[in-house]
Amino acid sequence: MGAELEASTDSGRRPRGLLGSIAEILIIAVTAILLALLIKTFLAQAFYIPSESMQPGLEINDRVLVEKPSYWFGGTPERGDVVVFADPGDWLSTNQVAPPPSGFRAVLAKIGLYPTGDHLVKRVIGVGGDTVECCESGRVVVNGTPLDETPFIAPTDTCNGPMAQDNGAYVKGGCRGWKAVVPEGHLFVMGDNRENSADSSFHLCSPERQESGDDACDRAFVPVSDVVGRVALVFWPTDRFGLEHRPETFDSVD
Template sequence: MVSAAEDEVDGAQAAAEPPTDGKANAEDEARSGARSGAGESGGGWRPRDLLLLAGVCVLALLLVNAFVARPFAVPSESMENTLHPGDRLIANKLAYAFGGHVQRGDVVVFDGTGSFLPSSAAAKGFGASVRGFAEDLGLAPDSDTVYVKRVIGVGGDRVTCTGPGARITVNGVPLDESDYLAPGDQPSSVGFDVVVPTGKLWVMGDHRSASRDSRDHLGEPGGGFVPAGRVIGRADWVVYPFGHWSSLDRPAGFAAPGGTGGHGDER
């Protein structure tokens, strides 16, 4: 039998003891929340932030490749010694924007569909779109329809060569090609006499004996002429391999008097 005095003592002890459940849990939650808040405010990257950053980078790269500059790989020796197989160059897509024109002496990257290749060679469908996207990002090799050559004549020019041992003339003026013609090569091993139509280009490789260029397509429907609208950009820089770093300036030979230093009505 417990006396009333003992009941009072037990009650006093219970009142003096701190609560062990509700208050403690509340304090634990408060501390946990503080730690969690400190971690979030510490600037850590969350997965969705990384995905957003990656998306912005891809979009920026696509915009640059579509409107400013795009890398290309040189596939063959047709432009030696200016360009070597495996060189990576940057095609300046703004070079002919805002009223600019292709000029004689420029090294250009162009789509040969419809001139060097039949129009039916163009890839179509979803697969072609995916490949084009990968090419823009530099994740896939450039299409087989893409070429790099030097512009020798533009719209309105008369370009001639009488054959082995002879120099090429543009509008009657002999062209000095010593700055870029491959050592040991002749200006042309075949003769030709053409007038470049308005809006078209006559292009040739610097390694003439190893280049299939406008000369090889004379008898075809396009006559060997490349539409100026098919030019993707002007090759301005070699950026890889590092030992080949250089700018691709217009040769001095195209500044000769008599019309070989300017540009025609090629647009």
């Protein structure tokens, strides 16, 4: 009986053939692409660092993984997060926009498997409703609390917020005062390399223009809706592999 059953089973098999093998490969490939697209859309995406603005924590050409679930279900970026976001308004000059990948790399970039560099990466200093000022004893002040940023920013000659300027009213270098109240639904962001980062402080309007209600002043702030996600780790080069953590100094801000 057992021998008859085995013979019957064998006779029922048909060779899969070339077309069957191709169909199976296509199904696997399409499934993998759809899975990668889902991961890129909802979970994580790879980017590379195009400039020195986030040194020393992030170096030029570092590959980073940006995670997205932290900002699900009403979650928003918090002070101290390093975030990747779309250009909020001509922050990137033409020579700062990396050429798009070509060929197979372009396909990988579309599904989130090849790092892209057409966004910006900065650290969140203030969120909606915060007052950010420069400076007290060389420190950036948020809601009246001076920040001790020495563990994670590049050393500066004067203070930790020197980049503000507005048609010559503020100039690079020195420790000139500036102040900003962050609009609701927006972020005030700065690079960790304060003397080489065209960030919110760099694009900030003078107090006079802010008080006048000049709409152009809004470009200093990043809409939360433009944020892709939070930098979770550096994954390449391997000797720089490491997780990105929110500095404790921001825990003291009211």
